[in-house]
Amino acid sequence: MAAASDNLLAADEPPPMRVLRESGGSDFLLTADHAGRMIPRRLGRLGLPESELGRHIAWDIGIAGVTERLSAALDATAVLQTYSRLVIDCNRDPSMVSSMPEVSETTLIPGNAALSGADRAARVREIFRPYHARIEALLDARAATRRRTVLVAMHSFTPVFKGESRAVQAGVLFNRDARLAAVLLTLLRAEGDIAVGENAPYAMSDTSDYGVPMHGEKRGLPHVEIEIRQDLIAGEPGQAAWAARFARLLPAAAAALPP
Numbered sequence: 001m002a003a004a005s006d007n008l009l010a011a012d013e014p015p016p017m018r019v020l021r022e023s024g025g026s027d028f029l030l031t032a033d034h035a036g037r038m039i040p041r042r043l044g045r046l047g048l049p050e051s052e053l054g055r056h057i058a059w060d061i062g063i064a065g066v067t068e069r070l071s072a073a074l075d076a077t078a079v080l081q082t083y084s085r086l087v088i089d090c091n092r093d094p095s096m097v098s099s100m101p102e103v104s105e106t107t108l109i110p111g112n113a114a115l116s117g118a119d120r121a122a123r124v125r126e127i128f129r130p131y132h133a134r135i136e137a138l139l140d141a142r143a144a145t146r147r148r149t150v151l152v153a154m155h156s157f158t159p160v161f162k163g164e165s166r167a168v169q170a171g172v173l174f175n176r177d178a179r180l181a182a183v184l185l186t187l188l189r190a191e192g193d194i195a196v197g198e199n200a201p202y203a204m205s206d207t208s209d210y211g212v213p214m215h216g217e218k219r220g221l222p223h224v225e226i227e228i229r230q231d232l233i234a235g236e237p238g239q240a241a242w243a244a245r246f247a248r249l250l251p252a253a254a255a256a257l258p259p
Contacts, residue, residue: 008040008122016090016127017134018080020068026076027254029142031135032067032154033091033211034060035080046086047110057104058084060156062233067154069243074250079135086112088123090131091155091210105162135215143219150180150254151216151223153209157201159231168197170242171227173204176217180224183253191245201227222257 009016018035037059039045045053052058064080071078081090086109092099100120102112142149159166170188174181181198188196204225206213216223226246233239 006118006122008042008126010041013040014038014082016082016131018082019134019138020071020078020080021075022077022138024071024075024077026074027148027150028074028076028152028250029135029138029149030067030071030076030078030152030154031211031215032060032063032078032080033089033131034085034155035064035067036082037084038082039084039087043087043111046084046112048086048107052107053084053086055107056156056158056230057107058086060085060154061230062235062239063154063156063228065236065239066156066228066233066243066246069240070154070246070250073243073247077138079131079138081131083127088128090128091153093207093210094120094124094128096207132211132214135211139215139219139221148259149221150250151212151221152250153211153216153223153225155225155227156230156233157227159229161201166201166229167195168200169194169229169232171197171200171202173199173202173209173212173225173227174223175204175206175209175213177223179257180222180253183256184224184249187249187253191249197227222254224253 037053067078067080086104089099100112100115100123102109139149172181172185185196185198188194202208204212212223212225228242233242
């Protein structure tokens with residue numbers, strides 16, 4: 001164990017995850033790797049003004065509200081990450097430069113410049129590993145009782161990225177296994193009122209993502225990653241509407257798969 005003086009998180013700071021409906025009856029397990037934007041007191045604000053910490057570089061705007069409502073609608077267990085992706089990105093392998101970026105989009109992150117090995121290790125030890133260990137423990141418990149699990153990773157994306165507008169309103173992402181994604185894409189497109197992206201605005205890979213490859217693909221679970229454009233879910237009405245939409249469509253998609 002690290003000495004108290006070496007700890008990143010103080011004893012009175014929140015744990016790196018919130019778990020909703022741990023005993024939920026749904027087949028679905030939801031994750032939100034970028035739900036929070038807290039920064040440990042020890043790190044100050046990473047040298048950034050508060051205005052930067054409200055942007056997408058710090059968290060996935062709106063996705064916590066969508067995930068909370070979707071968890072309630074489905075009676076699904078959900079795991080939401082507490083700390084900013086600028087401290088450590090829980091959807092990246094910690095060995096990658098983008099895990100603790102010195103530059104995010106075009107913004108310099110002074111508090112991530114020239115991090116020591118001990119600095120990096122503390123972020124991995126106290127935020128990244130406990131978050132993913134909690135997901136693993138939940139999945140292990142479900143597997144032990146032969147309970148079906150459908151993994152859904154919840155994310156949001158910016159309407160404009162580096163000056164380029166994005167027309168896509170919702171994206172369905174997958175890597176090697178497109179079973180659930182293919183059905184969900186068909187259902188979303190049939191809605192007729194939204195622009196849907198297939199592996200857009202991002203394409204999933206082993207280097208762009210960590211959660212789905214680690215917890216979904218390696219276990220052979222049906223899974224999908226959902227991306228929703230942030231301007232559509234910045235407020236509560238949008239969050240409620242998108243949660244209701246996916247509360248309808250996800251069970252229909254999962255029901256179309258073999259048990």
